[in-house]
Amino acid sequence: MVVVMAPEATESDIQNVVTLVETAGGEAFVSRGVNRTIVGLVGDSTRFGTLNLRGQRGVGDVIRITAPYKLVSRENHPERTVVHVGGVPIGPGTMTLIAGPCAVETPDQTLQAALMAQRSGATLLRGGAYKPRTSPYAFQGLGAAGLKILADVRAETGMPVVTEVVDARDVELVAQYADMLQIGTRNTQNFALLQAAGEAGKPVMLKRGMSGTIEEWLMSAEYIAQRGNLDIVLCERGIRTFEKATRNTLDISAVPVAQRLSHLPVIVDPSHSGGRRDLVLPLTAAAIAVGADGVIIDVHPHPESALCDGPQALVDTDLEELAALVRTLPQAVGRALTEVVAV
Amino acid sequence: MVVVMAPEATESDIQNVVTLVETAGGEAFVSRGVNRTIVGLVGDSTRFGTLNLRGQRGVGDVIRITAPYKLVSRENHPERTVVHVGGVPIGPGTMTLIAGPCAVETPDQTLQAALMAQRSGATLLRGGAYKPRTSPYAFQGLGAAGLKILADVRAETGMPVVTEVVDARDVELVAQYADMLQIGTRNTQNFALLQAAGEAGKPVMLKRGMSGTIEEWLMSAEYIAQRGNLDIVLCERGIRTFEKATRNTLDISAVPVAQRLSHLPVIVDPSHSGGRRDLVLPLTAAAIAVGADGVIIDVHPHPESALCDGPQALVDTDLEELAALVRTLPQAVGRALTEVVAV
Amino acid sequence: MVVVMAPEATESDIQNVVTLVETAGGEAFVSRGVNRTIVGLVGDSTRFGTLNLRGQRGVGDVIRITAPYKLVSRENHPERTVVHVGGVPIGPGTMTLIAGPCAVETPDQTLQAALMAQRSGATLLRGGAYKPRTSPYAFQGLGAAGLKILADVRAETGMPVVTEVVDARDVELVAQYADMLQIGTRNTQNFALLQAAGEAGKPVMLKRGMSGTIEEWLMSAEYIAQRGNLDIVLCERGIRTFEKATRNTLDISAVPVAQRLSHLPVIVDPSHSGGRRDLVLPLTAAAIAVGADGVIIDVHPHPESALCDGPQALVDTDLEELAALVRTLPQAVGRALTEVVAV
Amino acid sequence: MVVVMAPEATESDIQNVVTLVETAGGEAFVSRGVNRTIVGLVGDSTRFGTLNLRGQRGVGDVIRITAPYKLVSRENHPERTVVHVGGVPIGPGTMTLIAGPCAVETPDQTLQAALMAQRSGATLLRGGAYKPRTSPYAFQGLGAAGLKILADVRAETGMPVVTEVVDARDVELVAQYADMLQIGTRNTQNFALLQAAGEAGKPVMLKRGMSGTIEEWLMSAEYIAQRGNLDIVLCERGIRTFEKATRNTLDISAVPVAQRLSHLPVIVDPSHSGGRRDLVLPLTAAAIAVGADGVIIDVHPHPESALCDGPQALVDTDLEELAALVRTLPQAVGRALTEVVAV
Structure with missing residues (x-):
């Protein structure tokens, strides 16, 4: 840590x-400049965090040098992690396709969507039973x-x-059915939910907050890890910007940046990023090329009657192109599609 | 609602x-242009919402004309609402000062902060027992x-x-102690929490999401209202932008905009917006002048040892200036400071 | 400046x-931490700027401690500046109202708008002869x-x-007519124009870029100052954010922040910030209360036939309220409206 | 166009x-809803643009349905354009690599960088003689x-x-030397420069404004086209967002979106987007996969002594990987690297 004293700071x-x-067990190196004095701090930065240095008289700024997370940091765990979901690996070397309906509506719709997904090369099924919706008047999911x-x-x-899972009270129930729990973008800083998910004994897919920094x-993710669960998959799903041509702005750079900072696998959601069916395949290609460990895609047998996010779901006629893409592009960039594996 | 057909849409x-x-009981007016056809929808827009119009073949865009909220809308409730918190009014005609420590740390610190607040003109005490913190290693509050x-x-x-209150499971307990529940910026779309707060029988102060639109x-707020609770106070607390000179960017225009769209009172948090003690008083003045129904301010007897957000708390020497401001400026813009009232 | 070495940096x-x-004449203080080494730099930071420290092997980050501007910095010029425009002061102690039509359309429209402005308390006339428009098909102004x-x-x-003025080639001509040149938000980093304006011998009003940081x-402003012109008025006019309820998001905090960093006067444009007539008066009140040295407002005798930005112009019936506001509110916050002065 | 009347609008x-x-030669279709009336406009929208509909009494909102640009629109020109730069094609079917130093510093540095670029597969040389720099104290380029x-x-x-080219006054000179003029992100709305470039008789590469929408x-681009020049290459170079881990946020979705809206080729600048050397190759891969018609990359023989943007330049040891990428990935997605062609 570096403390930058204000110009008017006294000796x-x-x-x-x-x-x-020093009282906190650290060392302080003082560099006196013409206009400003800086103090370099050496020691355990967790302890310095409790000193409220920023609140001290004469302190202009406090600059953190090291990352505030530990368990998920790659600095402390250089090898990248593979997370296994019901036996299906997500991580370096492979490209895992997760697909299914945005929302579970009926047994038939869910099965049809799963079969569509499988034909395209998907090895994991996505599908929402609990849907966080901006409007209280919108379909909220079928629940249990x-x-x-x-x-x-x-x-x-x-x-x-x-x-x-959208409510800490539901974690136990959802974990009985799910092979991986998903935490959505509106709940990325719902710390009670993160902690409950961390204790549920199942892998967790953590979407990035729509206005959350990578840090x-x-x-x-550290909240989840702190409860003893390191089976975490990070999912970039677009951030909120001034641009309205797409539902969100897919921050494609976040994939390599997060992979350098953390050992956790990073996947991309091209469906919710763009919010447009015609962008799903190009963004999937971009995600694979940039090095994502997987993609998660909405498919729907009848998107014109979907209860949620129909306009972004892939339909039957798109699947051949998706299947071709996920079977060829990963190889062109040195990886392989995750194939069905024995559980 | 207006449906804009794509250029390639067929008859x-x-x-x-x-x-x-028409099947949904509405009327559709078709206007055929040179390049595009538009269809104007007349009828109950809630019903149209379930038609998945955006997912239909040939539909380019669907434009909503009316607001998606009802209970909190001013269109349906032109008179602005006064919310009473333990007898203290927040709403048109008055300017209510809420102040206190960011976090409750000790009985003495809390009492000292409350007395500071009261001397400045505050009639409501703020103070956090449950603190949502970005880091799992930071002070999380004293809880019960x-x-x-x-x-x-x-x-x-x-x-x-x-x-x-940060967890739906705590709402009942917090409601036993609080005169008004506060929902923080990270939980603005924690719908389970909103619904629980809506059923707790106490007024709710709802902060704007740091990247949430006014809509x-x-x-x-509609989620809370839908559970039967219209005693809601909206709180603008700064939004996330590219500018890093302040912790957040106070969206001062949001106050009159929200007051025109909704009948609910709107207050401002100048402490968390700027994140800097030297900005609290100027931003308080701006909030009063723009028409905010109240302000909520951090004060701390010893900010250099505060466990949370010390750098933005007002200290003893600022209080005289705050007291002068809240006693004169509201009058200059046609309102009056809310004085202590019998509960 | 502080150089943060990467974790893998060698001795x-x-x-x-x-x-x-040291070769550049500076001193370097090395603090060796457990994970990272930092090097504090003392000396002339302008010289360090040419060393390309960020490009050196083993360097993780370079953190600037002091501001990169000098001539406009308050650190080097603590007293706040008063800029005189045709004899009318803009600066501390006063609140100057600038008003007029967004675009000059006809002699009569301009005169009527000027008289409206004057009746409201304005002492400076605004009006555009050259209009930067997003569309090449929109009215571009009358020019000379x-x-x-x-x-x-x-x-x-x-x-x-x-x-x-929107083109460096026009600066000389515009300077013959104008008492203050205005540089618009789209040209804030048009450096050729800034330099030409800096040499024109007239005060310059510099709008903030719609996505420009305060720095x-x-x-x-430093570009203008470097050409020998320190008669610069900064104008906050809203920044671009995700919120679309207003044309731009007025960054009201930028006023006190810029006034602390720079000695130059700072004014606010409430018309272009909100882009809505109904927000002009509340935002004007906020600007005055936060400490702005002036406001610049669109007025138009017939906004329904305005060739540019009609929906945000104040009309005759608003003027009485504006006049009352600018004559009472500045006093309530310790300043006075700039009255007409002999040129 | 659709005019949405305010709730209080009268007959x-x-x-x-x-x-x-109707006076402007259009047709108006009125749909009367319960709360709102909408008026659908059919006819020449350019004429409607001059009616100042938004400024009329009782008008709540005016919604544009068709794009405001024409010459660059794909709706009017469905086939995608190939722009030839000194004989080198940029457009559908190929992937063109443009590379070279950010700034021209010396003859030797420029030649070395060009040879590096050529070895990697580049067929066009980039290099800046005029550099727009945020600081007046930074290196501004060698000029002529x-x-x-x-x-x-x-x-x-x-x-x-x-x-x-950064100044309209320099366009003629630069056009004598350049095979394609580049307009930078800070000048995307410098309309005088756009018009001058449109008249220079050379292709123009137009970078997206750092806070500019795709529209x-x-x-x-329409400003350039309107002067008779349709040889325009659009370049996505990252937008400004709240995320600071990268210099800008590469909006990868903008490539397919712009290609659907416009017939012009769209390329990507992975160097300035990320601002980090370690991101250049992953972002180049993403750009190729998403369908970009080219990429433009900084290379430098000695980045540790570069006068501009050294930290993002590729160096000798990166080139083999770049060469492999641009020679294999385009084929995997159905395109081919543009090879050297006779001028």
Whole structure:
């Protein structure tokens, strides 16, 4: 950490900082410039965090040098992690396709979507039983009934299930059905939910907050990790910007940046990023090329009657192109599509 | 609602939209332009919402004309609402000062902060017992013990208490102590929490999401209202932008905009917007002048040892200036400071 | 400046940085931490700027401690500046109202608008002869003919003129007519124009870029100052964010922040910030209360036939309220409306 | 166009809008809803643009349905355009690599960088003689001397030259040397420069404004096109967002979106987007996969002594990987690297 003293800081203000740091067991190196004095801090930065250095007299700024997360940091864990979801690996070397309906509506719709997904090369099934919706008047998901449908479709297709949980009180129930819990973009800083998910004994897919920095995203992952669960998959799903041509702005750079900062796998959601069916395939290609460890895609047998996000779902006629893309592009960039594996 | 057909839409695509609308009990007016055809929808827009018009063949865009919220809308409730918190009014005609420590740390610190607040003109006490923190390693609040401290300080000072709730499972407990529940910026779209707060029988202060639009903010208020609680106070607390000179960018225009769209009172948090003590008073003045129904301010007897957000808390020497401001400026713009009232 | 070495930096990488700094006449203080080494630089930061420290092997980050601008910095010039425009002061202690039509359309429209402005308390006339428009098919202004109209209206009303220049080739001509040159938000980093304006011998009003940081805005002012012109008025006019309820998001905090960083006066444009007539008065009140040295407002005698930005112009019936506001609110916050002064 | 009347609009307000539209030669279709009336406009939208509909009494909102640009629109020109730069094609079917130094510093540095670029597969040379810099104290480019160096290197390598122009007064001179003029992100709405470039008789590469919407970008292209020049290459170079881990946020979706809206080729600048050398190759891969018609990359023989943007330049050891990428990935997605062609 570096403490930058204000121009008007006195010698005693500087000494106060030095004393605080030393009392906390650290070392303080003072560099006196013409206009400003800076104090370099050496030692355990967690302890410095409790000193409220920014609130001290004469302190202009405090600059953190090291990352505030530890368990998910690649600095402390250089090898990249592979997370296994019902036996399906997500991580370096492979490209895993997760697909399914945005929302579970009926047994038939879910099964049809799962079969579409499987034909395209998907090895994991996505599908929402609990839907966080901006409007209280919109379809909120089937709840527990939706979870049962997902379990039935898993039994029929052999695809492990990824499904969202939106309330800490539901974590236990959802974890009984899901192979991986999904935390959505509106809940990325719902810390109670993160902690509950961290204790549920299942892998967790953590979407980036729509206005969350990469650092905040990793801090949210740290909340999960701190409860003893390091089976976390990060999912970039677009951030909120001034541009309205797309629903969100896919931050494609976030994939390599997060992979350098963290050992966790990073996947991309091209459906919710663009919010437009015609962008799903190009963005999937971009995600694979940039190095994403997987993609998660909405498919729907009848998007014109979908209860949620129909306009972004791939339909039957898109699937051949998707299948070709995920079977050829990963190889062109040195990886392989994750194929069905024995659980 | 207006449906804009894509340039390549066929006559049968147009007819499909018309039929869907009519089946839902609405009327559809078709205007055929040179390049595009538009269909104007007349009728109950809630019903149209379930038609998935955007997912139909040949539909280019669907433009909503009316607001998606109802209960909190001013269109349906032209008179602005006054919310009473333990007897203290927030709403048109007055300017209510809410102040106190960001986090409850000790009985003495909380009492000292409350007395500072009261001397400045505050009639409501703020203070957090549950703190949502970006880092799992940061101070998370005293929890239930903090609530008891707040209740003791209320007994001693007579100030009703505003305090945050971050988990739906805690709502019942917090509502036993609080005079107004606070929902923070990270939970603005935590719908389970909004619904629980809507059922708790206490007024709710709803902060705007740090990247939430004004419309989304009102939709979140609608979630609370839908559970039967219209005692909602909206709080603008700065949005996330590219500018890093301030912690957030106070969207001062949001105050009059929200007041025109909704009948609910709108207050401003100048402490968390700027994140800098030297900006609290100028931003408080701006908030009063723009027409805010109140302001909520951090004060701390010893900010250099604060466990949370010390750098933005007002200190003893600022209070005289704050007191002068809140006693003169509201009058200059046609309102009056809310004075202590019998509960 | 502080150089943060990467975790993998070698001793020779550190030594390379130290040598570079010392060769440039500076001193380098090395603090070796557990994970990272930091090097504090003391000396002339302008020289360090040419060392390309960020490009050296083993360097993780370079953190600037001092502001990159000098001439406009308050650190080097603590007293706030008063800029005189045709004899009318803008700066501390006063609140100057600048008003007039967005675009000069006809002699009569301009004169009527000027008289409206004057009745409201304005002492400076705004009006555009050159209009930067997003569309090549929109009205681009009257050009030189518009300048002559402005000069005629000045002669008739005694109001000095503020008008925009959009092309370095026009600066000389515009400076013959204008009392203050205006640089618009799309040209804030048009450095050729900034330099030409800096040499024109007239005060310059510099709008903030719609996505410019406060630091970049001050750097643009530095471009003007570097050509020998310190008569610069900064104008906050809203920034681009995700919120679409207003045309731009007025960054009201930018006023006190810029006033602390720079000695230059800072004014606010409430018309272009909100882009809505109903927000002009509330935002004007906020600007005055936060401490702005002036406001610049669109007025139009017949906004329904305005060729540019009609929906945001104040009309006759608003003027009484504006006049009351600018005559009472500045006093309530310790300043006075700038009254007409002898030129 | 659709005019949405305000809830309080009277019958005479509606009639006024209808009359205005009809007088301008259009047709107006009125749909009366429960809360709102909408008026659908059919006819020449350019004429409607001058009616100031938004400024009329009782008008709540005016919604544009068709794009405001014409010449660059794909709706009017469905086939995608190939732009030839000194004989090198940029457009559908190929992937063109443009590379070279950010700034021209010396003849030797420029030649070395060009040879590096050529070895990697580049067929066009980039290099700046005029540099727009945020700070007036930073290196501003060699100017005319730099142009001569570029011409010499072109003679030696056969690579046509792409170089930036920042001032309308320099367009004629730059056009004598350049094979394609570059307009930078800070000048995307410098309309005088756009018009001058449109008249220079050379292809123009137009970067997206760092806070420009895709629509504004296309409107800026329309300014160039309107002067008779349709040889325009659009360049996505990252937008400004809240995320600071990268210099800008590469909006990868903008490539397919712009290609659907416009017939012009769209390329990507992965160097300036990320601002980090370690991101250049992943972002190049993403750009190729998403369908970009080319990429433009900074290379430098000695980035540690570069006068501009050294930290983002590729160096010798990166080139083999770049060469492999541009020779294999385009084929995997159905395109081919543009090879050297006879001029």
